Amino acid sequence: MVTMSDKTETAHLFELLSSVTDPEIPVLTLQDLGVLRDISVDNGEVTITITPTYAGCPAMQTMQTDIEKALQDAGYQQIKVKQSLSPAWSTDWMTQNGREKLRAYGIAPPLKTACDQSSGSIECPQCNSSEVKRISEFGSTACKALYQCRDCLEPFDYFKCI
Amino acid sequence: MDSQKEALLNYCIALGDDSLTLGHRLSEWCRNGPFLEEDLALTNVSLDFIGRARMLYSYAAEIEGRGRGEDDIAYLRDCREYRNYLINELPNGDFAFTMARQLMIDAFDVGFYEELKQSADEMLAAIAAKAIKESRYHLRRSEDWIKRLGDGTDESHERTQNAFDQLWGYAAEMFEMATDEQQLVDAGVAVDRSALKSDWTSTMHSVLKQATLDIPAEDWAIGGGREGNHTEHLGYLLTELQYLQRTYPGQLW
16 A cells, blocks of 8 residues: 555655666666666665666666665665566656757757657757758667768767657 | 477577677777768667567577576577578768668568557567557658668669668568467567568658668578578677676676
């Protein structure tokens, strides 16, 4: 049975984990990314459920360690970080706030409604032009593709839709 | 272990082996790519396959329940115990060869994982749901490259045509069922691979045609990977892949 205090504690835990960010894109928290799926507390044991972005993403291990560390620092002893594969992560789960932070950081946020190219166009995060060209399907990490703006000529990463 | 559980264990290991051997081959392009962006793309695709192998091996270890982990399965088995399709273990050749193989495998994987998503086995279905998203993206890139290479210069056309001619007969075993696989298909767990061939063939025909390439004749076929019979190349691949664990047993990161 979920008591009121459990609910408060879960909210507190979400608050605590808002300090944990993606090691490769430090402006995004795990909530922004949509990687943090669930938090539950049972008899003092905290279970955090996360979902991997890409199967081989090396950042997942770091995220797991960072979650454990953040909770240990806050005095929690029994911590379990569980990886859940289903439903599969989608960039549609990225929050609006996360998208804005990405843009400000110089990375074009993913288009909405995974991979539906008709739902919008990729814009240069520097000058907002939609006159852009793709240089490569992959950028510095698996989750990004490399683009260049035809107007301001700046190359930029696009957080690709998946 | 009952026979269906054992078949499932073998199935997960075989699928993991496909992913790991190809992932390793692609990783060999690291710092050898034709240009920086493509170097990054090849190694990112490599990571996707290695990640897929990790999920499948971890699940296999869980099914087996004998205390082995994903690393033991990857690092402590010899050639004859590997069950991957031969096409995955072939050396990279030139960039045209690597991308021709990639197209053949990506087109297969898109059909395969789409079906595996419906598996009655929840974990396999979840792994497939993850893999299919990546494979669709891989396929888009490999299609793109084959069209550019085939319909490019005389030299890129010739090299790409040669690559498909050399690879074509390796496709056959992707559509041949292993001996213990049928019972998994009957149980709704595994995919009937023999049924995937017509879609695969039409994808290949459509891309090769747009790439101005000829469809190679189906006059030879080679297989045996699912039975543990490999080309000589797998031994060299494993020598490098397994070096550290063989030299310093039990070493951890």
